[in-house]
Amino acid sequence: MPPKLIRITTVPLSLEKLLEGQLSFMNDHYEVTAVSAEKARLDRYGRDNRVKTFHVEMTRAITPLKDMKAVLKLYRFLKKENPLIVHTHTPKAGIVGMLAAKMAGVPVRLHTVAGMPLMETTGTKRKILEQVEKFTYSLATRIYPNSRGLKEIILKEGFVEEQKLKILGKGSSNGIDTEYFDPRRYSEEDKTALRKEWKITEADLVFIFIGRLVSEKGINELVSAFNELQLKHPDVSLLLVGPFEEELDPLSPSTLKLIENHPKIITTDYQIDVRPFLAISDVLAFPSYREGFPNVVMQAGAMRIPSIVSDINGCNEIISNEINGLIIPAKSGKSLYTTMEKLVTDVELRKILSQNSREMICEHYERKEFWEILLKEYKTLEQEISKN
Missing domain, CATH: 3.40.50.2000 (Glycogen Phosphorylase B;)
Incomplete structure (x- = not known):
């Protein structure tokens, strides 16, 4: 059996658009499960992309009680599944997914940063979001800013040490399918x-x-x-x-x-x-x-x-x-x-x-080249875990 890979986004729209085609590609190398909110849409995504799914209700707003319920539900799922890798995208999925994965003892915990809502907020809300960002990064084993500018912001804000950060390829979360967009x-x-x-x-x-x-x-x-x-x-x-x-x-x-x-x-x-x-x-x-x-x-x-x-x-x-x-x-x-x-x-x-x-x-930014870069990253991390 191939190792298990769990990919988490807050809502299925991010799976459909931000990561279009990527999970299906990875399913040829790992046993992939997509985790997100909006059960009906997530189920449809799973059928369309031939990947397993697991529903966890998450919101894009600050909702501590709902978030803790999501963490506990995801923790129980991860303990049962025992995946090698959990990889999260989007801020809420990041904190929920990384905390649950850390609690469950998942060895490879990855988070992609594709934008920071906190950059357009101020006051108390900004401080809360900064602490969430820092906590998410502390729980992850590696952070992937999807642009040079984001990496610079993360370092400038002191959210995490530089050795945890890595940009894949020239940037992006998924590249672009230039045959499709022609x-x-x-x-x-x-x-x-x-x-x-x-x-x-x-x-x-x-x-x-x-x-x-x-x-x-x-x-x-x-x-x-x-x-x-x-x-x-x-x-x-x-x-x-x-x-x-x-x-x-x-x-x-x-x-x-x-x-x-x-x-x-x-x-x-x-x-x-x-x-x-x-x-x-x-x-x-x-x-x-x-x-x-x-x-x-x-x-x-x-x-x-x-x-x-x-x-x-x-x-x-x-x-x-x-x-x-x-x-x-x-x-x-x-x-x-x-x-x-x-x-x-x-x-x-x-x-x-x-x-x-x-x-x-x-x-x-050719998409298939980006997928190969990410697959190589997964395999490298997999080998590092097997050696330890």
Whole structure:
């Protein structure tokens, strides 16, 4: 029997998107179980990806009593299963999974850091999240920041000693499938039909955003900048692909009103397959306040779409300014407007950035190569355990 590998995320969406295909690949080398909340969706994920599942209810908010219940349920499961490796992703899954794994005596306890919500919080909540982060890292045997910038933040904040940290490959949690995200899959006829379906005229230059429609993703600034831009340049559209999350990080009322009423702002809600929307777009506008190593920027690049991104970790590692995209200061609506207008008016620059985009992603972030890097890491740790 192969050794057991437990992979944990707070919600199944992270398994579906953040780790797409990865657990199925690892299932050829380990007996893999995916652990997450939302039982029905988790069960469907298990069937679709041919991996075992175990349901543990977790929340993305601070909920100590529910969290302790989750730890105890997971601890009992790990004691029964006796896995070699527990590997967690996302903050809540990290603290729950690492604590349960430590209590259960799991020898290899790994946590990937793909972003830190605490970076956009202050006061008591910030202090609580800092302590949770430190405690999570102390329980793990190795920590994988998925970008150089995140590693620097972790060291600067003093969350853990450097010898516990390792970046896999060039960064990312899963790389990008450049065969799947390939613009050649969409003909001109396909794109014309898609634009017609979403009521986008052929003449329009399309800015696209993909992700949660929340304040910390820079949506307030993006919608405001676009509204101003469209008054001056009528032939532009903004495509917002993703769900609203009013309960956690709501947009301003003025932004919501513009999204609802602006004839050139199109919303699609959550989409399993974002490729059709990338295929009919010209520029990714991604003015996020914080990221780990954003998949959407890699996806856009693979689809030959240049990006406007904030000067934050992850984004400024995937994008090289004026080579495959443009980098702007975070939280600057003025810079965002100026840069969006630049790509509307400077057709030659847009063409150059587009030509470079796919090549840079294929060179550095091919998904199958990342899987092999992670598998090698697992096998190395496995050998170290067998020697002891």
